[in-house]
Amino acid sequence: MSYEELxxxxxxxxxxxxxxRHKLFCKCGTSPPAQENPRLKxxxxxxxxxxxxxxxxxxxxxxxxxxxxxxxxxxxASACLVELDEExxxxxxxxxxxxxxxxxxxxxxxxxxxxxxxxxxVIDGSNTSGFQRTCTIALGGxxxxxxxxxxxxxxTLEEDAARIVRAEAEEVFYDLSRLGIPLxxxxxxxxxxxxxxxxxxxxxxGRILRATRGVKRGLGTVRQDLNISIRGSGLMEVKGVQExxxxxxxxxxxxxxxxxxxxxxxxxxxxxxxxxAVEAQPIVDLTDAFRESGSRVIRRKISEGGxxxxxxxxxxxxxxxxxxxxxxGRELSEYAKAWGGVEGIFHSDELPGYGxxxxxxxxxxxxxxxxxxxxxxxxxxxxxxxxxxxxxVRMRAAQACTHIxxxxxxxxxxxxxxxxxxxPGSARMYPETxxxxxxxxxxxxxxxxxxxxxxxxxxxxxxxxRFRLSNQLAWExxxxxxxxxxxxxxxxxxxPSVVASLLTEGLKQLKREGHKIExxxxxxxxxYFRLVSLGVTAKESALQVLAEIARxxxxxxxxxxxxxxxxAPPIEEVNSFIEELVSSVPPGERKSATGRLMGELMRRYxxxxxxxxxxxxxxxxxxxx
Ligand SMILES: [Zn+2]
Numbered sequence: 001m002s003y004e005e006l007x008x009x010x011x012x013x014x015x016x017x018x019x020x021r022h023k024l025f026c027k028c029g030t031s032p033p034a035q036e037n038p039r040l041k042x043x044x045x046x047x048x049x050x051x052x053x054x055x056x057x058x059x060x061x062x063x064x065x066x067x068x069x070x071x072x073x074x075x076x077a078s079a080c081l082v083e084l085d086e087e088x089x090x091x092x093x094x095x096x097x098x099x100x101x102x103x104x105x106x107x108x109x110x111x112x113x114x115x116x117x118x119x120x121x122v123i124d125g126s127n128t129s130g131f132q133r134t135c136t137i138a139l140g141g142x143x144x145x146x147x148x149x150x151x152x153x154x155x156t157l158e159e160d161a162a163r164i165v166r167a168e169a170e171e172v173f174y175d176l177s178r179l180g181i182p183l184x185x186x187x188x189x190x191x192x193x194x195x196x197x198x199x200x201x202x203x204x205x206g207r208i209l210r211a212t213r214g215v216k217r218g219l220g221t222v223r224q225d226l227n228i229s230i231r232g233s234g235l236m237e238v239k240g241v242q243e244x245x246x247x248x249x250x251x252x253x254x255x256x257x258x259x260x261x262x263x264x265x266x267x268x269x270x271x272x273x274x275x276x277a278v279e280a281q282p283i284v285d286l287t288d289a290f291r292e293s294g295s296r297v298i299r300r301k302i303s304e305g306g307x308x309x310x311x312x313x314x315x316x317x318x319x320x321x322x323x324x325x326x327x328x329g330r331e332l333s334e335y336a337k338a339w340g341g342v343e344g345i346f347h348s349d350e351l352p353g354y355g356x357x358x359x360x361x362x363x364x365x366x367x368x369x370x371x372x373x374x375x376x377x378x379x380x381x382x383x384x385x386x387x388x389x390x391x392x393v394r395m396r397a398a399q400a401c402t403h404i405x406x407x408x409x410x411x412x413x414x415x416x417x418x419x420x421x422x423x424p425g426s427a428r429m430y431p432e433t434x435x436x437x438x439x440x441x442x443x444x445x446x447x448x449x450x451x452x453x454x455x456x457x458x459x460x461x462x463x464x465x466r467f468r469l470s471n472q473l474a475w476e477x478x479x480x481x482x483x484x485x486x487x488x489x490x491x492x493x494x495x496p497s498v499v500a501s502l503l504t505e506g507l508k509q510l511k512r513e514g515h516k517i518e519x520x521x522x523x524x525x526x527x528y529f530r531l532v533s534l535g536v537t538a539k540e541s542a543l544q545v546l547a548e549i550a551r552x553x554x555x556x557x558x559x560x561x562x563x564x565x566x567x568a569p570p571i572e573e574v575n576s577f578i579e580e581l582v583s584s585v586p587p588g589e590r591k592s593a594t595g596r597l598m599g600e601l602m603r604r605y606x607x608x609x610x611x612x613x614x615x616x617x618x619x620x621x622x623x624x625x
Contacts, residue, residue: 004193008194010226010227011153012201012227014187014209016184016209017216018030019217020093020096020214023159024133024180026082026089028180029078030181030182039075040075041071041073041074042072043071045069046130055425069171070172072174073176078177079179084176088434089432091438096182098444099182100137101445104141105445105449108142110141111445113440116432116437117431118134126162126164128162136156137156138154141155145197145201146200150191150204155184156184157183157185160181169341186208195249202244203244207456210478218518219518220242222242224244226250228258230258230259232403233262234404235423237423238409238417240411249415253325254417260326268319278401284309286310286364286367294356294357296355297355298355305382306382307380308378310367311393316375318349319349320347320349320375321349321350329349331419332377336393339391345377345393346380347377348374377390377393377397406423407420467497468497469497480503480507482503485522485526492533494532502542507546513547515550516551520549528545531557536558536567537561537567537607544564545557545561548560566607568608569608569609574617582621585597594618
């Protein structure tokens with residue numbers, strides 16, 4: 001697959017939470033509250049409204065159509081009346097503006113003279129007000145990747161949205177503690193042409209953000225959105241790529257998917273399938289034909305008072321099954337789920353199957369008037385939902401004849417993506433009149449410029465020089481975002497290379513083995529090494545102890561050491577065992593037996609007593625006679 005031939009274009013939007021004391025528009029803190037307070041609950045409904053120009057945004061209409069009850073749960077320690085949209089927002093957080101301006105100056109972007117907050121309509125419930133506040137901080141600038149400048153389009157500051165807890169057909173639950181945390185967004189134009197290049201650019205932007213030391217870290221603090229298109233396709237905005245490694249995989253998948261859909265437009269044209277013919281297809285009630293269905297799912301839906309509806313897709317036979325993980329059938333199913341809230345669809349390219357027999361397929365074809373060259377789609381469920389679902393299927397199938405529509409999609413952990421909603425149009429922004437503009441004075445800029453943090457290249461050089469780490473280890477350490485912890489632990493007198501390799505390779509190994517390393521806090525690691533430096537346990541126990549903490553983060557490092565039986569025995573006990581070992585060897589043979597004796601010692605004390613210490617004690621004993 002040649003990306004150049006396909007005309008792949010990728011733009012990045014890197015979002016990262018800022019580590020400020022307060023939220024962007026109120027005085028609530030930005031860290032999760034220490035103790036679990038009683039949780040309060042409010043319920044809202046959000047509706048579409050017209051913009052100032054009288055337009056209704058199609059993404060807003062999509063959410064409005066679903067009309068779900070939105071339940072907000074919150075801890076009063078992490079959300080106030082501002083998050084509830086009961087009190088006007090406070091002026092913008094100057095600390096957050098400062099960090100964003102620092103990023104702007106680091107990439108030589110042009111800061112705006114005055115920051116104006118805008119409202120962006122979002123009515124999926126992730127904002128209690130029905131909009132998200134956002135403001136442009138700077139324009140232009142560039143990051144350098146492999147010696148090549150990648151232009152930056154904008155740097156914006158926005159409020160993070162509420163975190164979705166769970167979504168049901170009629171209700172969706174959000175937690176408010178994340179709402180309002182400052183989020184910086186750095187976006188490139190559609191100037192990246194291969195998956196590898198996009199990944200490198202994301203890495204470079206991430207490093208600049210981290211160099212400010214003003215961003216939060218850890219799971220959930222970074223979200224990368226990808227704007228992807230190929231020649232002739234619509235624009236796909238893929239949201240929520242959390243891990244850097246996923247970026248190239250998502251782009252590869254999307255390219256394959258878009259190419260398949262583009263080829264389908266060709267094939268439907270060759271078959272002379274007209275979109276109008278698809279749109280004109282009626283949605284037919286087939287419930288009676290499925291009362292005795294071989295499909296248990298369908299029988300259950302009918303017995304719950306549901307219906308079976310079907311629609312013919314003229315000329316689509318064989319085109320729904322696709323190739324591997326990209327198929328039109330999956331696209332149609334995603335539209336049905338998103339628009340109708342149904343569990344899924346059945347389509348003729350996969351039937352007979354799922355309990356639906358030959359005779360049912362034949363009867364469906366007869367009732368829909370579908371010939372051999374036609375396909376059909378069935379949905380079982382409550383009538384209103386099933387109808388919405390099939391209308392969406394019919395709309396998407398009609399589009400398939402002429403183009404690939406713009407979409408907002410979500411990235412999945414396996415590197416594929418799923419349809420979320422149509423892409424919002426330009427009618428969704430309007431000024432936030434509750435917040436005064438923030439003037440960016442030349443004095444403020446000059447002051448930030450004087451105090452710019454060193455770029456990470458400098459930090460790496462420093463690590464190599466001060467701690468004699470290899471260049472590679474230094475960068476790996478920087479990428480773990482634990483340089484400060486590293487320096488703290490080394491201050492205890494633990495060898496820098498031991499700490500650095502635990503923080504990099506060690507934690508990676510634990511993650512590969514399936515341990516929840518996000519449960520291991522910097523304090524756990526510090527306390528563990530403090531125990532090592534005091535001789536309470538040996539550094540060889542590190543992976544075992546941290547794995548135990550990952551399983552049960554309520555443990556202190558010392559409790560984990562004890563639970564695993566890795567506490568060092570009293571030195572007298574070690575010495576007396578050495579004595580026993582040494583005396584069992586005739587004096588003349590002791591020198592040549594050193595290796596074997598050391599082996600025995602390690603077998604007995606590995607992970608409890610430091611190997612170097614054991615060696616020293618043994619040597620002392622051997623020299624003593
Ligand atoms: Zn608040």
